[in-house]
Amino acid sequence: MEGDQDEQQHGDEPQQEQEERPERRQRRDAQAAGPPQELHNLLRILARQRVVLAERARAATNADLIAALRESGMLTSEAVAGAMLAVPRGAFVPIEHRAEAYVDAPIRVEAEGFNISAPHMHASMLESLRLQPGDRFLDVGCGCGVLAACAAMLVGPSGRVAGVDTRDYCVELSADNVDRLRTTSPDYAAASCDVEFEKHNIFLPSRRYRGRYNKVCVGAACPEERVHLLLQLLPQEQGSLLLAPVDTDLRLYERRRDGSARSTTISSVRFSELEVPSDATVALAMLDDAAAERLAVQVSPSTWARDMGPLTAGGTARCPHFRARLSSGMRDSDGPSHAVPEAFAQHSVQALVSYIYTDVLPSGLEPPQLAELLHVGSFYGCTRLIELCEHRLVDALLQLEPEQGAAEAPSLLRLGGELGLTQLQRAAAAFIAAHYSASSKSEAYAALSRAEVDRVAAELAAGATRVRAVLAELQPSEGFQAQTAAERQRILWF
Structure with a gap:
């Protein structure tokens, strides 16, 4: 009966059967051709994974x-x-x-x-x-x-x-x-x-x-x-x-x-x-990393070996000031003593001599002593000694708590200006800007000149610009987003 009913339906609708034949033919062709290429590739991957899993025997060596x-x-x-x-x-x-x-x-x-x-x-x-x-x-x-x-x-x-x-x-x-x-x-x-x-x-x-x-x-x-x-x-x-x-x-x-x-x-x-x-953690780290690079003091390589060669061979001193004085031919150039400015403390001059003979700063120098040694080193023209003192002062400042550094940073900003120490000025201004509420209330800040206050203001403005730049950097560019979207449409199957 079912067969009869089927035949009757086909006999009653010959035109519909003719219209459906191309669709049936397409389905038969598709079945004969196999699955679409994308599906075929996926099946290959799955089959390969099954083979891999099957072959994962424990190797002896x-x-x-x-x-x-x-x-x-x-x-x-x-x-x-x-x-x-x-x-x-x-x-x-x-x-x-x-x-x-x-x-x-x-x-x-x-x-x-x-x-x-x-x-x-x-x-x-x-x-x-x-x-x-x-x-x-x-x-x-x-x-x-x-x-x-x-x-x-x-x-x-x-x-x-x-x-x-x-x-x-x-x-x-x-x-x-x-x-x-x-x-x-x-x-x-x-x-x-x-x-x-x-x-x-x-x-x-x-x-x-x-x-x-x-x-x-x-x-x-x-x-x-x-x-x-x-x-x-x-x-x-x-x-x-x-x-x-x-x-x-x-x-x-x-x-x-x-x-x-x-x-x-x-x-x-x-x-x-x-x-x-988090984005906040990354942004802060980016700002810290940029600050470390911006505030780093570059210390010149040691000239110890080069300087000590002539000295031990009968040459003159490492310090440019003493080298010029001792080789000048003046009446007191080879005298047994040398007068130093009265303003220089004895421990600072001793630290200078220690550096000349050992090529390193004496240990345990506090920031006030380093500041004094900077003046001595500047007077005697010891460039690398100045760099070492500046490096140690910047490191010491950046490790201070805000309350303690609030009183120190303005003084260091002024010292850097007096001696032309760019990195010390930059570090001091950055510290004041980062802790402005505490620093601006200190007596040392009140004593700053207009130019020094302007430098702090410039650092505050630059800091805001850096924050905006970092936040922008955290966002992928439109071109990158478009590229990755396109790549998602192009997967290499194998």
Whole structure:
């Protein structure tokens, strides 16, 4: 009966059947052709992952693990394979996880709250970054240090490698692991560079890292809106690379000739997230870092060796004043004594003589004594002594509590003006501006000249400008936002 009813329906509506035939034909053709290309690529990835999971047998040795990665096609670079062979994973993971060391799977170190990526992921990262001898490599989220150790061998003795992590445990573990490997493996030590490890959150700016490394690997997922801050790590150097998980994509950013960065999605991944500080924390850190650079006192290199050579060979003194006096040919030029201005305290003159003979400032000098020594050094033309005193005064000022520094900073501002010490003036004005409420009530501030007060006002205005600039820098540019949106539409499946 059902067949009859079906036939009757078809017989009653011959025109509708003819209209539906092209649609049916398209469906049959689609079924014969298989799934769409995008779906096909996704199915390939899922199938590959199933194969990978099935093949994750525990290797007996590091060599067996590397051989398995090469056989599976996950490791193709001879250089990377050699580095991974020289850096056994079992020597880097915590002792309680050694049984998992040669399984191609990530290791969760629950007690310390971090993960060690799977060996195939380390291989992929090292190959993607195309490390060459002489490269400068930064490992963000160094974990146990195994990736940084491999990179040190790939960049060789002429390269540079550093690792950072937010956990003290990871920094200590990484440093101990690399030190032990270099001690026990002379071949590795000879073929690799030293590796420096430090506790640091990479989102907090630091002159030690920004623009210093042309290859950067990030070992935890970064939110899309923070990627532009990571890219600030790269120098304006064409071909510089940054590899980072962004949400669920592993992306490779390459610096172009014009300074922009082109991104390529390598694969889909799942990483634990980076520890992202608040915008306020980042902004304050950026301001502090900029202030440290702006207020730093540059001290000239020591001339001790150059000066002492002629002295021991029968030459004259290191101090320009005494050198000119003793070689002048005047009647008292070779006298047994030398008169100093009455205004100079004995301890200041003794400190000058001590510096001339030892090349260092006497220890324990308080700011008032340093100020007196500055006058003595200026009178006798000891440029490096002046720089050392200025450096120590600036450091001492910046470490003072606001209440204590409020009385000191105006006096140092005036001293800097008297002796032409730009950095001391800048540091004192910055301290007053940062603690204006307390500083402006001090007697020393009331004694400042109009020009000195104007300098403080200029520092206050410049500070507001710097805050606006930092807040603007925290926001990704419109061009970067448009680029990342476009990249999300272009995923390279393999």
